[in-house]
Structures are given as C-alpha cells and as structure tokens.
Amino acid sequence: MSGICVPSRADAWDDPHCARIAEILRREAGIVLRPDKSAAIRARLARRLAASGCRDLAAYADLLDSPAGAAEMPEMISALTNKVTQFFREAHHFTFLRETVLRDWHNDGRTPLRIWSAGCSSGQEPYSIAMALSPPIVPPASAPRLSVLGTDIGSAVLARAELGEYGRAETGALGADMIRHWFEPIPTGLRARRALRSKVEFRRHNLLRAWDFPCRFDVIFCRNVLIYFDADAQAQLWERFHRQLGPGGWLLVGHSEQAPDSMRGRLRAAAPTIYQALA
Template sequence: MSPLPLGGAHAPSDAELGTIAQVLYEHAGIVLAPGKASMVQSRLGKRLRALGLKDYASYIKLVTSDEGQDERREMISALTTNVTNFFRENHHFDTLRNTALPPLLAKARAGQKVRIWSAGCSNGQEAFTIAMVLADMAQDLAKLDIRILATDIDPRMVARGREALYDAATLATIPKPMQRFAQLEAGGVRIVPPLRALVSFNELNLHQNWPMKGKFDIIFCRNVVIYFSPEDQAKLWKRFEAQLAPGGWLFVGHSERVPLDGGTALTTAGITTYRLPEAASPNGGPKWH
C-alpha cells in the first residue's frame, strides 16, 4: 500500500463528508458547515497517512466502530478550531477588573470560595488571562480560595494548557504590565508557577455530563457555542445558567448571543456579557449589589 501524500489523495465524497459530519455532531455536537470538504481533506488526510489508510471509506469504518474510540478523539481534535489569544476581546477583562472581580475578591477575603470556569479553553490562554487580571488586582491571591477550571474537548489543547508554554510571539498580546506573569524560556514563554497553580485543566465534552457539583461565580464560554446547532445552543445556555451562582457572570463570544426572551433569568450586563440577579427582592424583582 503506497502512503498518501500529506493532506490525503483526494477530497471526501459528499456521502463520506456527510458521514464524517454525522460522527462529529454525534460525539462533539459540532456542526460541520457545507463546503468544508477541502478543510476535512487537509486535516483528516494527515490522519489517514498516519494510520496507513488508503481512503476515507476505511477511515470512516474505523471511527464508527467500537474499536475506533481513540481515533474518534483524534478526529474531533483535528476538526476542532482552536483560535485564541491572551486578552482576546479585551473588553471582557475590563469588565472583570472594574465590575465583576472587586466584590468577588471581597467575598474571598471574607473566607468564602470563588470559582471561575473557562469552558472551551483551547490551549489555556483565556484561563491564564483571567489569572493575570486576578493576580494584578490581588497581591494576597495565594491566600484566597479562588480557583479557575479550564476545560476543552481536545486533549491536546488540555495538555498544552497544563504545560503553560507558548510561542514567544504571544507575549505581544499581553499588556506590558502583565508580562511579568510570563517567563521567557528557550522554547517560548511559560506562565509563572503561582498562576499555573491557580488553574486546573480537564478534558470535557460540553454535550455530555458535567461532573462539577458546585456553582461558578464567572463562566467564560466564548466562540465555542457558535459551532453548535441552534437547538444545542439553547440547551447549553440553560445549562450554563443553571451552573451559575446568584449574581454570576457569563461571558460569550463576539458572534454569540444568549436569547433573553425564553424564560431565562439572565440579563444583559455589557457587550456579550450576561448576569444573574443576586437574589429576589421582597417585591419579586432582581436584587443587585
């Protein structure tokens, strides 16, 4: 069997593309938009080459078999878009600094816990940006019960987040006062140990069960839900809302909107930013800080 050239010998047929799209949706909830044959060929062709498979039919047979669980994860990883930067959509981090975090830091200094979730964290730059803002605001951060959970469906991205090592060029996206939180190394820049200790990385499929028992004060899920069907988006917004503590914040991507006319308690709190009321007041209305 002659090896495939990098990228694959041919594009998948419409039927093969449809099956790949179905597997991707069933196992990751991701909708593969029409016209993505060349993208699938580019990304999955490398998997065919690595496995020594001659065609997409053989690959589909593998990923739809009981023995193909590991390769399905590889397929999802290959077809998942991982675009991120430190301080991406910086207005969200301005809201953190100026509005969301001050009362939460006061809560932590009063002996209570604060929990933050970066859902769909990619390689961890979002979670570490949150950590940088926290560390810049609170010199006593190590004494406070504040933790950040970072999750992603892609095990490779989770591993990169745990490693916390990034290309040196990413330093340019970090404001100069914050660059003290990233140390130059031979391989790039690595987040400093106190911030790495603040963040826990775990693999998580948002469409499956969530093992977290407690509520979160802040949830970031940005530029993730846009890849899901409208029905799955609606379910996830409700699940995120149920996972928020009273007064909790939800930050979503620039192309995403949480519908506020479907019985949700969330209200707009800024650009692509939403919040739950603290509690009901005696007259039934929302109560805020």
C-alpha cells in the same frame, strides 16, 4: 473555522467521506459543518489519519464508528473545531472581571472565586483570567482566592495548556512586565511559571455529555463556541450554563452569540456579550 455553521443535507457534499465525518461530528458533539468544508476537513484530519494509521478518510470514519474509535473521537472533534485564541482576547471581558466581578465579590479569604473557561483550547484564556485577578494587576489585598477551571474536548490541546508553553508570537499581547512576572524563557519561546500554572486546573470535557462539576461557578467564559452547535444543542447549552451559575453569576460569550428568548427572566443582558443569572 469561521462563520456560523448551518445544518445541511449530506447529499450536498462533494465528498461522501467528508459528509460522513461531518455527520459523526454532528452526532457526537452537536457541531454542524457546511458542505463547503470538505477541503478543511481533509486538511485538518491529515495528522489524525497518520496518527491513527488510517489510509484514507473512509477507513478513518470506520474507525470512529467502531468501539476502537472511542479514544480517537475527542481528537477528531478537537481537530475540526479548534478556535482562534490568544492572551487577553476581548480585553473588555477582563476589565469587567476586575471592575465589576471583583468589586462585587465578597472576599473572605476562604471562599474561592470560581471561574470556568469552557472550550479553553491551548490555555491562553484561563491563564489570562488568572493573571487578570492576581497581583500585580490587582492589589494584593483585593486579590481573591481563585479556582479557575479550563475544559476542552481535545486531549492534545489540553496537554499543551498544562505545559503552558507558547511561541513568542503567541505572547505578543502581553506587556514586558507581565511576561517577566509570569513567564520564563525556553528555546521555543516562553513557558508559564509554576505560580501561574498552579492557578488553573485543566480537564477534558464534552459540553454535550454529562456535567459532573461539584460546584456552581461565579463566572463562566464560553466565547465563540456556541455558534458552532446546531440550534437544539445551543438551546440545551444555554439552559445548562444557567443552571451551572451561582446566584448573580456571570456568563461571558462571543459577539455572535445571543441568549434565546427562552432565557428571559433567567439571564439579564448586562452588556453586549455579558449576561447575569437572575434565578
């Protein structure tokens, strides 16, 4: 998906079944699709229709609106919202981790540096975070104890993230030394070694449902996710992210995402796409 989605009337859609799917998506996840997304909805949900045994979109919408559709709901949301991801995308954020967050981190060897990758898709972002803060990129003496959490709403992408298996084209942003250190060859491409996979925990999580994290985070990545929510949901999420950050914690977002006026005095814009919690 690309572009900022804006609310629209259901009767502007050329396909009433796509309009119904879009309304279910908005209701369940706060994500708004434009009426010109009918073709994308049909294409992206083709596999879900087959997997669920539904003959058409009307039957699929009926399934989603029934008690039996609870397990399918996250898969529908994931299919319609999968975002582009790659290793070390937006490289300046990983430089910021090393040069600012790590520099100011009090490394006592016991307290972990807690980082949350919200909307982690197939895992490239949280794995990049773990690599960026581990030897050989940082000196062993400076490397913090890490607690990296990756969450997404779709169980299919999370299962792939936990496997840590990627095609060669997906690892093109990684240098040869990094690939040798962190990955092993498999017939379909590369797999993250256990040493890397053990640094990241993956969990299914809907951003608009209850947050039950046992701790606050030092850094939260939520990049190019907020733009797909409606205005009310965006405002709610900015508030929630702020509450989930520890004092002085950092929130990293996408280039099209900007803190609302309601966050003044609570989030400081340290740089484009980088905010620090003040209170």
